Amino acid sequence: MTRCRACGHPITEFFSLGAMPPVNAFLKKKDIPNERSFDLSVGFCQKCYLVQLLKIVDPKDLFRHYLYFSSTTQSIIEYSKTTAYYLIQRLKLGRGSLVVEIGSNDGVHLRWYQKAGIKVLGIDPARNVAAEAIKKGIPTKTAFFGHEVAKELARSNIHADLLYGANVLAHIPDILGCVRGVSTVLKKTGTAVFESPYIGGLFENKFDTIYHEHVFYYSLLALQNLFARANLCIYDCEFVHMQGGSLRIFVCHEGMYSASEQVRELVDQEHQHGFHRLSSYLKIRTNVEKLRTQLTGLLKKLKKDGKRVAAYGAPAKGMVLLNYFRLGKFLDFIADKSEAKQGLYTPGTHFLIYPPSKVVDDRPDYVLILPWNISDEVMGFLTEYQKKGGKFIIPVPDVIIV
Ligand SMILES: [Zn+2]
DSSP: OOBOTTTOOBEEEEEEEEEEOOTTOOBOGGGGGGOOOEEEEEEEETTTOOEEESSOOOHHHHHTTOOOOGGGOHHHHHHHHHHHHHHHHHTTOOTTOEEEEETOTTSTTHHHHHHTTOEEEEEESOHHHHHHHHHTTOOEEESOOSHHHHHHHHHTTOOEEEEEEESOTTTOSOHHHHHHHHHHHEEEEEEEEEEEEBGGGGGGTOGGGOSTTOOEEBOHHHHHHHHHTTTEEEEEEEEEOGGGSEEEEEEEETTSSOOOHHHHHHHHHHHHHTTTOHHHHTTHHHHHHHHHHHHHHHHHHHHHTTOOEEEEOOOHHHHHHHHHTTOGGGOSOEEOSOTTTTTSBOTTTOOBEEOTHHHHHHOOSEEEESSGGGHHHHHHHTHHHHHTTOEEEEOSSSOEEO
16 A cells, blocks of 8 residues: 555555656667666545655656756746746845755756846756756755755755745655755745646646656645645645646745635636546546547558658657557657757667657658647747648647648
């Protein structure tokens, strides 16, 4: 029996993707025979409503060869800038303020605060990306954020006016230690802002966000229960388009600010959708199987008609899609813009990753877009291919041919 990582209540499994290789572990040819797979199953806590993985792979194994540099994705650069200026204005940050970011990557977000004369501190567990940030002049601590690190910061008198984390609450196995850490580092009047892929996505076929690094999948109901454990309160929330639909929450010390209308509305909506009931989660598998039938049906037909299909992009979520739906046999090759990934092999399916020029030179009949959340950016990038008659397949949340 697995117990909830937030409240200790037993959790119930509702969807299993079986054995899956770590989807961010791109391989050298010599490492392919030694590739390992780990169970990937998701469960629901009926007491605090937190959705979580049943088995957790040691993050140190998953992060060792982390290849995701935020600054290689144009949409992330622009998003970081917009978010930073929005938060500076909204929270009235100025020269005396301090912004601390958990999971600061190569400093892509913090540099905008720094440009505005605001003090910053990044915290990131990946040594190579933290080193990149320091090279760019952004103070960064290499660590997994938790209660211990937070106490260390507090002892050095570091208290954040804004504590920011995009896509981090899903990743930290010791989630209680994390929220206690937030409480420790957050200034009395400060605001912590977190963005996490929204659980609603799982009900809309966006199941490929399920992978080993993502230990938790959040509803607002679950987030409220979680933060309450560290005497923190969610006073506002809004949806943002990142990662195929994320929920952004504004957190304060209990009693500091009162909850907005948006919070009350979303809580009502989640009750209506049954995000607090196991029976709702049990429907996810059926929907995903429908999507599988649709997508493999299309690819099978294209193959039979002698069409050539390549995949563009090798994001983690795409690796989940290829492995769980067993799509490898339908594809001719895979290309990705990231130079760090080119020349390596994809986890599980073992395709050599080519640069994007291969799509233009080779001209497959169809390109399957694996980072479906940024399909517009991908299609914009491959206009030359499209002008010459190439077509795109967007696989999630619905199968669409463009
Ligand atoms: Zn629980």
